[in-house]
Amino acid sequence: MTDVAIVGASGYTARELVQLLLRHPGARIRVATSRQDDAPRLDAMHPSLAGRIDLACRPFDADLVAESARVAFLALPHGASMAVTPELRSRGVRVIDLSADYRLSDPKVYADWYDHPHTDPSGLDEAVYGLPELFREAIPPSGLIANPGCYTSTSILALAPLVSRDLIGRSGIIIDAKSGVSGAGRSPKLTTHYPECNESLSAYGVGRHRHTPEIEQVLGEVGRETGGGAPVEVIFTPHLVPMDRGILATVYAEPKGPVTEHDLMELYREFYKACPFVRVVGRLPSTKDSAYSNFCDLTVRVVRGRILVIACLDNLLKGAAGVAVQNFNLMTGHEETTALF
Template identity: 60%
Template structure:
């Protein structure tokens, strides 16, 4: 049974991860890290874990983590994650990284979008992108897996089948996403303060959201042609969930029936992608590792609608999917 550690265990994705790991029959949580003073019990930070996990939050060096754990889930922010991962790998750990630090292939693109020099640039382009639906075969032997972003997962899963089939123009794609407030993290901010975000939908980071190059890079890899997207995210007054609508131009006549068949064929054997005939809503996939997706043809354009839980399929559930593949367990273990 792999011994696992969670770095940066105070956030929302870490809490969801811990909940999943507690019901995982093949994982033992041995360390939780945080820079909080006093080594508080994890239940003091996450009261829902009271009586379920008797561990304290510790400020551990990478060598101390490696001495206890075989697999590390890093829920640290970008920059901080890549600063400790090389030492964890050198200590013999396998790592699943929740940050964006290893998702992009280019240090220059990373610096452009994240505003800092990459701490481990030599490793970029050599790390598997942990979206099993697209890169399953590359995950099991990997010592480091880059867990996908929440918005990118919703857009990539919806668009990949059509780009792979070559039926849409890769240069004129629009991605419009709405996310619950938990997607902004647990650290208090003015925009996520209750009176500011309740009863209001707002757009943010127009044309400069950091998930844009991630979406473009992965879809370019899948489709074999350079992809450009206009990605616009919105903050929605709900706790969790993402609804993404994409708009693209077919390169030839495309019927709605064929579009739906492309989705069904592509995801026929996937346990966590549900191709649905109805228009999905965020409540359908809430608290689950499912992504629901459908397609429509409107005035000659292809629309896809996808929904997922940003904390599970968009983060912690995907990480456990990767963990299961890395250690040879059933991919759905603890996720259904």
């Protein structure tokens, strides 16, 4: 049994994480923290947890977490995780960080895209990108996992087989992605206020979304051996859709030579054959197919000589809490699928 902590327990991702861990046979939630002054109970912040867990949140204290838990899940905003991660790691706590603080390997790139300096560059050097489908072997021994986000997981899983086999041009890749409102978090914002976003579809972060360098960095690593070190460049455009949860991405890429849908589907099936949470499907996937699950559904089409990949997943599960539990399972020696089916 592994004792765990939830650092930053008030958001949607933390709620999903608690629900998964409550049914995990090898995890026990010992401490939860919140920045709220009144130290609320978990079931007061998340009424769906009533009768399932009896735990009050505490203000963050690294000694308290280290005394109570071997693994800490950080469900904190960007910028907050790197303030507490060194404290936890110096006390021997293994960290799964669900923010973006440790996903970019270059602190200069982080500062450019997140508008503030990175204060833990040594952590950046040691962090492992926690996408098990691509980095499964590196995850178990790591003490710091950079848990990927929802847009990045969808986009990277959609493109990895093509990039790894050097089948497409590495510039001009278009990722047109749409996300439910829960992807913006629980804190109130004007753009996610019901009268603003209901019955409306809007693009945002055009040409400057923070996930762009992350997608390019990881795909560059995936294709390093076959592409001669050539960088990957994507045009990533996210959209806000008036639904609770889910992400769907349509990806457009230029093949380097003749391709067929049959061969591409076989490529994807072979590439992901050992990945229990990637489903390569013949149908056109929709967000309801993967909602409330840890699956990513993918399909491939060839249209007028171009490759289209359509991918979808649940942004709160496979895009956040679910993959965090996948990483926890690999770190602690459990079957990767534990508590996720």
